[in-house]
Amino acid sequence: MKLHTGKYCWNKTMATVPRYPALEEDISCDCLVIGGGVGGALCAYLLSEQGIITVLAERGDIASGSTLVNTGILQYANDKTLTSLIHTFGEEKAVHVYRLCRDALIRLKEINRGLGPDLPLQERNSLYLASTDEDLAMLRDEFENLIKYGFNVAWWDEDEIGSKFPFRKPGAIYTQGDAEINPFAFVHSLLKRSEPLSLQIFEHTPVTGWEFRSDGVVCRSGRCTIKAKHVVFATGYEAQILKKEPGASLTGTYVVVTEPADHFNDWHERCLIWESARPYLYMRTTPDGRIMAGGLDEALSGGKLKEGREIHKSREILSMVHSMFPEKAELQAAYSWGAVFGETRDGLPYIGTHPDYPHCFFLEGYGGNGTVCSMLAAEMITDVLSGKHRNDMDLFALTRSTKPSP
Template structure:
């Protein structure tokens, strides 16, 4: 599956950060992680930290799937507003899911320190009502978030205008968010695991998987086999190749990054992450080297040809979207790309066991919160492997 089109900024900025070898002999281990993107990398970090032996396999080069196309906004707010998530999964589970996302951002901060990632940056988030009809939604979200203990403020039109010079009726301003370089973070997690004695292989395609109660047997295209007690599927959107359950709709999003603004360090108030209530929504952030990154103009398609054909026009429209909001900046796109993203029925990921795959575990962080969801998965799957009870597993179960 082609997961992105164009020239993702992170890949050009960082290049092929490290070299990894392909698997060239039969192996036996406690756990196999299937997938070498940021989801697999985060699972690798947690297992290595816990002293659990594993082998990670990636069919491409490490990080070259959807990870290199991630805009890496880290938010506790998910694509499904808390008010509607409560209606779908109940108040207790909904609030807990939001709490776990907030906690995961702090966990990512801790991981960044542990692996030497210097691009973790704390920024607040501005979530504004695109239209007057969305005022009630923002106000309801504020009440729910505030009563649930989140650090949020309700901003009126005057305050938005004062701090951002934007003309929107109301916004939620929150302080549980950050941003990273997802591609670099992915590689640094892998290097952390390697330094702990773990095995990472890329350009190693899995062609057959046999699940049994006593363990899992994996065969690669090179004819080598791996015996393991557990298999973690961290395959992201390519999980549709391994599971029959209809759990995700695959879509495409487009993103652009500006040229550097050498003389500007704060583009808008606190360089906040910005997104909106409109669907599909526009989202934006800044970078550590003084650029502006934004994305949106999503479509309900996963056709690589369509993504490529639309790239030039989508880039122009995104630049115009930005110019309407911040006309004081001349946004000249230097990088543009399109990537795959998935959405679930309730906006939550799928994490844990799947009945048809004995000894299989899933870390499927779909949607705009893939990195925070993957962090939650890392802690939950580690606990399952260690035999520890964790009540949060039920929130993200396949049978929810």
């Protein structure tokens, strides 16, 4: 599956990109993690931190799949609002999901602080805009629920928004404690930190088959085998090729990155920006002073990305950025891309086991807060493989009901 097309920026941010060998001999381990993106790197790091002998196998280059085109917006808020999740799952489960995501974001920040001087994660607040007057009541209800359950948010009216930005919207939720990240640098920094631990990393090592046995799984890669007690599939959206979840869907999404701006005096705290419209426009800034904006999600044409489509879509997104920030109207696109994006009907990621894959776990951090959900999934899987019981993993089961949610 072709996961992206276009011109990318994150791989230009590292002077030297670490490279890893391909597998050339039969090996064994406690756990094999398949996939070298954010989810796989986090899971491999946590497992090896617990002393679990772990192998990470990536079919191409590390961080070259969806991680390369991840916009790096880190929020505990879901594409489905807390209010919507309450309607679907009830208050207790919905609030638990939001708190789990908040805690996962805190854990990401903690991990980042241990990665050395060039930290790829920056704390940011976020602005969730009511796109229209019709969305105002919905957003106000969401604010009241977030406040009720202890989330650090504030309500801004139209005048408050207008005093801090060159645009006006009917209302907004301003959230403290979110973050932005360079996902490419984060993965490489995380794996570098994992080197002294019980982790082996292999690139250009596609896992093309497996044999399930009573004591684990024997996986094939070329002429070599990897014998593992457990396997974690952290293959992102390509997991849908192995076994299709009825509640999962893949779409196309688009991103544009501008030339560097002269200043951000008109952008309050350089916060993350998103909106209530679906599909929504989202924006962030980058450490080198660019604007990264994305959205305009659409169905995949013929089930795949259309080459060159990102050029047209990037012009639309850039026009929307210019309309919101008139002083930035001279900024042109430096990078743009299209990417496959996965989401679920009920708004929750898929985490856990599958009846057709014994001794295996799946880590599918689908949705707009996918990196946060990948952190949550990595923690849950590590807990289970360390002998802890996680009742709440059932919330994210691959076999859960696909009943449509509000």
